[in-house]
Structures are given as structure tokens and as C-alpha cells.
Amino acid sequence: MKKFWAWGALAFGIVYFALPLIGMTNFSLKMRRGVYSFDAYAKVLGDPKFQQTFSYSVTMALVTIVFGMLLIVPTAYWVRLRMPKMRPYIEFITLLPLVIPAIVVVFGYIRLYNTSSWLPLTGTVMGTNLLLMFGYTMLSLPYMYRAVDTGLAAIDVRTLTEAAQSLGAGWTRILFRIILPNVLIAVLSGAFITFAIVLGEFTMAALLNRPAFGPYMQLLGANRAYEPAALAVIAFGITWGCLGLIQLVSRFQKNQRPA
Numbered sequence: 001m002k003k004f005w006a007w008g009a010l011a012f013g014i015v016y017f018a019l020p021l022i023g024m025t026n027f028s029l030k031m032r033r034g035v036y037s038f039d040a041y042a043k044v045l046g047d048p049k050f051q052q053t054f055s056y057s058v059t060m061a062l063v064t065i066v067f068g069m070l071l072i073v074p075t076a077y078w079v080r081l082r083m084p085k086m087r088p089y090i091e092f093i094t095l096l097p098l099v100i101p102a103i104v105v106v107f108g109y110i111r112l113y114n115t116s117s118w119l120p121l122t123g124t125v126m127g128t129n130l131l132l133m134f135g136y137t138m139l140s141l142p143y144m145y146r147a148v149d150t151g152l153a154a155i156d157v158r159t160l161t162e163a164a165q166s167l168g169a170g171w172t173r174i175l176f177r178i179i180l181p182n183v184l185i186a187v188l189s190g191a192f193i194t195f196a197i198v199l200g201e202f203t204m205a206a207l208l209n210r211p212a213f214g215p216y217m218q219l220l221g222a223n224r225a226y227e228p229a230a231l232a233v234i235a236f237g238i239t240w241g242c243l244g245l246i247q248l249v250s251r252f253q254k255n256q257r258p259a
Contacts, residue, residue: 028229057213061198144190151186
């Protein structure tokens with residue numbers, strides 16, 4: 001009986017998520033009356049604004065991943081090595097982005113860093129991009145930190161550090177030549193989640209007036225019919241691709257542990 005209910009719940013979940021996706025995909029293929037076609041996809045992919053916003057968001061995602069890695073890996077490593085009592089407080093801080101709405105954070109950015117403030121970051125394109133990158137890093141903190149922390153829990157940080165120090169390695173070499181390679185799979189898991197978050201984020205990019213992929217999806221959805229459905233299918237495929245890569249690297253990590 002338990003197996004029956006478990007399979008029933010799984011089937012219900014598949015139907016609940018699959019039917020809207022099937023309907024949306026079916027609608028996106030009906031741009032040409034009376035026949036299925038990929039006209040909507042061709043229009044979206046050929047739109048210069050799509051190419052501009054998508055490339056911008058991909059670039060911002062990569063920059064955010066690098067910055068998040070440089071911020072979180074040393075922090076999580078130092079907390080596990082030297083300050084284990086601080087772990088609950090660090091975990092609480094990294095969970096705050098799940099509680100504080102993004103619109104509150106971005107309005108705080110605009111208020112603190114506008115053109116009349118002591119640090120007018122919003123007055124330049126580079127400064128605004130920097131603010132947006134900080135915002136994306138904040139949104140990815142809960143996922144990136146937990147992925148890295150889980151990876152560090154799977155290795156003996158203290159023994160590796162002491163062994164490296166006994167061989168004359170400095171802190172920089174220990175971190176980037178020993179610790180980072182051992183948690184690289186965990187970092188990649190957090191990186192794929194960060195990539196999906198950045199591609200779909202709307203609030204911060206819209207209020208900071210940056211040409212990102214999220215505002216483009218909203219703008220296209222307000223003015224077109226078939227193209228938004230095609231764009232939603234593309235975005236859905238990218239997100240599921242990131243989730244599939246997470247499962248792939250997680251399985252690779254499990255296979256590597258016995259060795």
C-alpha cells in the first residue's frame with residue numbers, strides 16, 4: 001500500500017509539472033496557423049535583444065560565480081578550520097537572502113549608492129554592474145555556501161592543512177592547490193544553481209536598469225503571444241540543464257570518493 005501511494009504521488013507530481021510544460025510547448029509551435037513550426041523559436045533566437053540580454057546575463061553569471069567562489073570557499077574553509085563555533089552564525093547570515101526580498105535589497109543599494117551619495121556606483125555602467133553582481137552573489141549565498149560546506153565536510157580539512165604546512169606551503173597555496181581541488185565538485189554544484197538564478201532574476205536587474213535576460217523575458221511577454229512561450233521553454237530547458245549537470249557532478253563525486 002505504501003508503494004502504491006508513493007508511486008501515485010510521483011505520478012501526480014509528474015502530471016502536475018508536465019502538463020503545463022506540454023501545453024506551453026504545444027502553443028509555442030503554433031505561430032504558423034494550421035501547422036507546427038519553430039517560427040517563434042527562430043524569431044526569439046534571431047532577436048538582437050535576446051542575444052544582447054542573454055550574453056549579458058551569462059557574463060554576469062560567470063563573474064558572480066567566480067566572485068562567490070573567492071568569497072565563500074576561503075570563508076567556509078576558515079570557519080571549519082579555526083572558528084567552528086561561528087558556523088551557526090555564518091549559516092544564519094547565508095540564509096538571510098531567503099527571508100529578505102530582493103526588492104528591499106535593491107532599493108537599499110539605490111539609496112546608499114546613488115549619484116548623490118558618498119560612493120556613487122549607480123552613476124556609471126561599471127558601478128551599476130558591480131552592484132548587480134553583489135546582489136546576485138547575495139541571492140546565491142544559501143546555495144553556494146551549503147554546497148561548499150558540504151564538500152568541506154567530506155574531507156579532513158585539518159589534516160590536509162597541517163600536512164601542507166609541514167611541507168612549507170603557505171595559506172594561498174593550501175587554499176588554491178589543496179582545498180579547492182578537493183571541493184571543486186561541490187563548487188560546481190553551487191555554480192550551476194547560481195547560473196540558473198542569475199539567468200532568471202528580474203527584480204534587481206530591472207530596478208538597476210541593466211539589459212539582463214529576466215527583464216527581457218518580462219518585456220517580451222507583455223507585447224507578444226507565441227514568442228514568450230518559446231522563450232519560456234528555452235529558459236526552462238536551461239534551468240533543467242543546470243539541474244542535470246548538478247546531478248551529474250554529484251554522481252561523479254560519489255564515484256570518486258572510494259578511490
